[in-house]
Amino acid sequence: MHVRQTAIALSLAVSGAAAYADDATGCSSHDLTQIDMNVCAYQAFQKQDHALNALYGELVKQEDAAGLKRLQAAQRAWLQFRDLECLYEAPDGGGSIAPQEKATCLAVLTRERIVDLKRVIADKPP
Numbered sequence: 001m002h003v004r005q006t007a008i009a010l011s012l013a014v015s016g017a018a019a020y021a022d023d024a025t026g027c028s029s030h031d032l033t034q035i036d037m038n039v040c041a042y043q044a045f046q047k048q049d050h051a052l053n054a055l056y057g058e059l060v061k062q063e064d065a066a067g068l069k070r071l072q073a074a075q076r077a078w079l080q081f082r083d084l085e086c087l088y089e090a091p092d093g094g095g096s097i098a099p100q101e102k103a104t105c106l107a108v109l110t111r112e113r114i115v116d117l118k119r120v121i122a123d124k125p126p
Contacts, residue, residue: 041103048110082109
């Protein structure tokens with residue numbers, strides 16, 4: 001098992017469905033079916049994706065033309081990396097847990113990108 005897969009599995013084991021908890025969606029319940037867990041994992045990814053898009057929008061506003069081109073190229077490359085990395089880490093083997101594994105991978109990598117972009121924003125001169 002890959003290191004990131006192990007970390008994801010441990011995270012899920014420790015926090016269970018609560019890792020995706022949003023009481024409004026019922027994802028914190030312990031009586032979830034695999035379909036429910038798949039949906040919750042996808043919702044968790046969507047939440048991270050929206051946060052990333054908002055942060056990216058902030059950065060876009062701060063860049064001059066040259067910086068914007070570099071940012072756009074970096075983000076396109078990162079998106080390709082994220083998608084390929086998750087295809088590698090969570091290949092669709094056809095099992096019922098496959099969507100959860102993929103969504104969890106997408107959420108973890110997206111969360112890491114958010115941390116990276118927050119660092120970039122914090123390091124920018126005023």
